[in-house]
Amino acid sequence: MHCAEAKIQCHLCETTDPPLHCDICDIYLCKKCVGEHFTDVSKEHKVVQIEQKGSTSICQKHFQNICYLFCEQCDIPICTLCVHAGEHLGHIQVNIKWKTIETLKEPLQRDLKELKESIYPKYKKIASGIPIQKAGLKENSQKFTSAIEQHGEKLHREIDDIISELKSDFLEMDSKCEDVLSKQEDEITRTISKIKQAIADLEIVINSDDVAIVSTYRSRNAEFRKLPPKLMVSLASFTPLEANKKQILKQLGYLSVLSFNKEEHGDIKDSPDDESSPLDRKLIDEPNIITDINAKHGDGELRGVACLTDAQIWTCGQDNILRLYSLQGGILRSIQTRSGNHPSDIAVTRNGELVYTDYIDRTINIVKNENVETLIRLVNWKPLRVCCTSSGELLVVVDSDDGKQTKVVSYIGSTEKQSIQYDESGKPLYSPGGMKYITENRNQDICVTDEKAQAVVVVNRAGKSRFTYTTLPNPPEGGFHPYGIATDSQSRILTAVYDTIFVRIHILDKDGQFLRYIDNCDLDVPSVLCTDGRDNLVVAASRTKNVKKVQYCM
Template structure:
C-alpha cells in the first residue's frame, strides 16, 4: 500500500456497503477515472496544522489551519493574500461562495462571516447552536452543519444570505441523521444531494434536496486497514462523492448512489484532511501535519 509518491494507485472494487432508497437515481458517466492518478503540484502553506482548502479559481486556493489567519495561494506556492478572522479565533471551516467571496465559520462566537475586500462582515449569528462546517451551493446558498450548545443535537441548515430556508435533522422515523459533537464536513453534489462526512458516526450521510435520507456509507474493507475515518468530503462534475479517510491515508470515491467505485491510495500522503475539487475535476488534498496542499489529477 505504501510506496513513492510517483506511484499513486487507484484500486477497484465491485461492491459498496450502503443503504439505498428508491429515490436514488443514476447519472451517466462522461469522464473516466484514471488508472494512474498524477500529482500535479504541491503547495506549502506553512501552517503547523492545516485543516481546510477550498478553490477560489482553478489556479488559486484559500486555506485555513490552526491559526487565525486565512491564506490565499496560487499553485506556485506564492502567498497572494492573508486575512485575520474578526474574532482572532481559529476558523472552524472555510468556503468560497458562488460570487467568489470567502466565508468562514466561527464556533466560538457562533457566527458565519464573509470577507468583503479587506473587511469581514458578520453574516449569520446563532443562538443555542454553533456552526461547524460550511459549503456554498450551486444556487448561491450556504449549507451549514451545526451542533447545539450542549453538544446533544446536530443538524444541517440552508441559508439564503442570512435567512434560514431549510433545517435537516431527523429521518422519516424521527431518528437523528447526524451525530453531535464532532466534525461534519459538507458538500452539495452536482445532482443537488447533500453529502456529509460524519466523523463521529464513521459514515457518509447523503440526503436528497428535501432532506430525505438516501444512504449511509460506512467504508469498504479493501480500503480500510483501520476503521473508516471520514474527515472531509467533496463532489465532482460526475456527481461522484470523494471522502478523505484520515486513518487509512486514502480517499474513497463513490458514485451518486453510494456505490464504492475505487479508492485513491496516495502513498506519501499522511494525515490527509481538507479536500476540494476545481472546475476541471482536479483534486486538492490538504495534509494536516506537513501543511501542504497536493493537487492530483484523477480523471
C-alpha cells in the first residue's frame, strides 16, 4: 500500500472499507471475517466499530491484554494478570467503564488551565520585559558613550590648553634669552667702538712729534683689559613623560565591571497569584531567630561573618583559621591564612570566592579552590574591613601606618580605582583609627560605621557625602557606638549599636531615617552583621561567638 491513496482492506479477505477493527491485534476486519478472527485463542480480542478504533485500553505491562479495571492509587488501567500478580494489592480498583474519558481528561484540563492562565502569561510577561531592558541598554549605551566622548573632548581641550601654555612659556623663555643676549651684544658693540677710537687716538699720538701731545697721553688699556663675562645660555628643553596606560586610566576614569545577576522567579506552583518583588518585603513586628550556632575560634573574639549561600556561613576570629559552617553548626571547610596571622575581616565575591584582609601582613587575599593567593599588598597603609560590591569591586577600610588617617579604597582586581577620604570641604570623612565596618547598599552607597566618631557615614559611589547618622534625637546614656553593618534588598541599612546597656540593631532607610529596632537577639558587644539572599540577618556576637540568623522581614 502506498500512503494516502491506499485503501483500507480487511486483513483476511482484503475486502475494501471494512467496518470493524480489532484493537488488540491492530487489524481491520469485515463482518464475515470476525468469526474466523476469533478462532485464534492465543490472545484476547476486542473488535469495535472503526469509528471507535483505539478506544480499548491495552495493558502497558502485559501487552495484548485488555484492561477492564482502573487502579485509583497508581492512576493507570490494569488487566486481570496485573491483579493476579498482586501488583496492586490493597489498591482501590474500579471498573474502567466507570472511569470515563471525561474523568481521565480532568488532570489534562487542569494542566491546560494552568498553562493558559498562569504559566503562559508569566512567560509572556518576562519576555515582554526583555525588549524594555534592551531599549534601556541602548539608551544607557548612548548616554555613557556620549559621556565618555564628552569627557575625552574635555581632556583633549585640557591637553591642548597645556600644550599651548607649554609653547607660550617656551616662547617667553626664548624671548627673555634673546633680550639678554641682545643687551650683552649692544654693550660689547659699544665697547668695541670705544676700543677703535682709543686705537685711532693712540696712533695719532705715536705719529706726532709734538712733545705737548705725547706728554699728555693717558692710557685707557686698563679700562678694556677686564673682558666682559661670557654669557652661558641654558637653552629651554622639553622632556616628555612616558605615557602609562594605567596612569592615563586613573585620569580618564574607569568602567564598572559588567555583571549579570539572576533574580529567581521561583516555582509558579509555590508562588502566590500576586507575585511580590523582593522590594516589597515588609518589616515584621516580632523578628524571630531561625537558627543559632556556636562558631569555634579559640579564646579570642569573632571578627567577621559572610554568607556563601543561604545555608552556609564563613566566619573568622582571632585565630588563623577561616571556617565555613552549615546552619546546623557543622564545619564544612577550614582554610588557614597564608601568613599565619589572624584575619581582620572576610567577604564573599559574586563568584563565591572568599576574600580576607591581613592587617599585620598589609595584604588582601583571595581563596581560590583550596589555595590562598595574595591579591593586594599595601605600602604605608594597613587593611581593616572589606566588602564586595555588586559590580565586583572590593571596598577596603585602610589605616595609615602612623594611625593618623583612615580612608576607603576601591579596587578592581588588584588595581586601585578610587580613594575616598575627604568631604567636599576637605575635611576627613572618617576618624583616624578606631573600629569600623563597611558595606555597599543596593543603591551603591558606601556605608561605614565609625565607632570612634559615634556615627554611620554614608557616601555615594563617587565618594560624595550622602548623610551621617548619629542616632535618634535623644542619644542613649553612654553614647552611640555602632559596630557591624549590613544592607538588604530594599536598601535598608542595619547596624549593631551598643549603648552601655545592651546591643540592638538600628534599621534605617536608604536616606538615613530611623525605622525601628531589633532588640530581642540577646547580643553582646561588638557584633558583626551580614544578610543572606532572602533578607535574613546574620548576627555574630563577638564574645560568645554565637551566630544567629534572624528573620526581620517577610
